[in-house]
Amino acid sequence: xxxxxxxxxxxxxxxxxxxxxxxxMSEINVVPYIDVMLVLLVIFMITAPLLTEGVKxxxxxxxxxxxxxxxxxxxxxxxxxxxxxxxxxxxxxxQPVDRQTLVEKAAAIIRLNPDIPVLVKGDRDVPYGQVxxxxxxxQQAGAPKVGLVTEPRxxxxxxx
Numbered sequence: 001x002x003x004x005x006x007x008x009x010x011x012x013x014x015x016x017x018x019x020x021x022x023x024x025m026s027e028i029n030v031v032p033y034i035d036v037m038l039v040l041l042v043i044f045m046i047t048a049p050l051l052t053e054g055v056k057x058x059x060x061x062x063x064x065x066x067x068x069x070x071x072x073x074x075x076x077x078x079x080x081x082x083x084x085x086x087x088x089x090x091x092x093x094x095q096p097v098d099r100q101t102l103v104e105k106a107a108a109i110i111r112l113n114p115d116i117p118v119l120v121k122g123d124r125d126v127p128y129g130q131v132x133x134x135x136x137x138x139q140q141a142g143a144p145k146v147g148l149v150t151e152p153r154x155x156x157x158x159x160x
Contacts, residue, residue, distance in 0.1 A: 074117035075109050081123045083130045099137060106141035118143040
């Protein structure tokens with residue numbers, strides 16, 4: 001009885017072969033995307049204040065109630081010291097306009113947004129007639145109500 005295999009070998013299961021399996025990695029490396037996002041955030045933080053333009057006017061001071069924070073962004077017409085008109089709407093870019101363009105732009109904006117607040121900012125050194133002229137142009141454009149923008153009164157400093 002010469003067997004080439006031991007008696008145990010027939011009863012034991014064969015040993016599994018070890019093979020290396022190369023599965024594709026299913027994880028996404030997000031670190032480069034985070035870096036790009038942070039760079040874009042910094043760029044937008046730097047450029048955003050530069051995009052906001054405005055016309056320097058000294059508003060008259062008056063006691064008036066503030067606008068609601070939830071109100072729609074208003075259409076603002078500014079009359080500067082020289083009597084020139086400027087329109088500011090939604091994107092905070094102030095554009096110089098003449099009388100005819102002011103009526104056309106305001107009419108288009110009011111048609112799209114019938115309940116938009118319409119405001120006039122007039123420099124305190126502008127003759128009253130020019131501010132009223134801007135209000136008349138806005139009424140010609142279809143604005144049902146036109147408000148005036150003022151600065152709150154400054155409290156006099158108390159002596160101690």
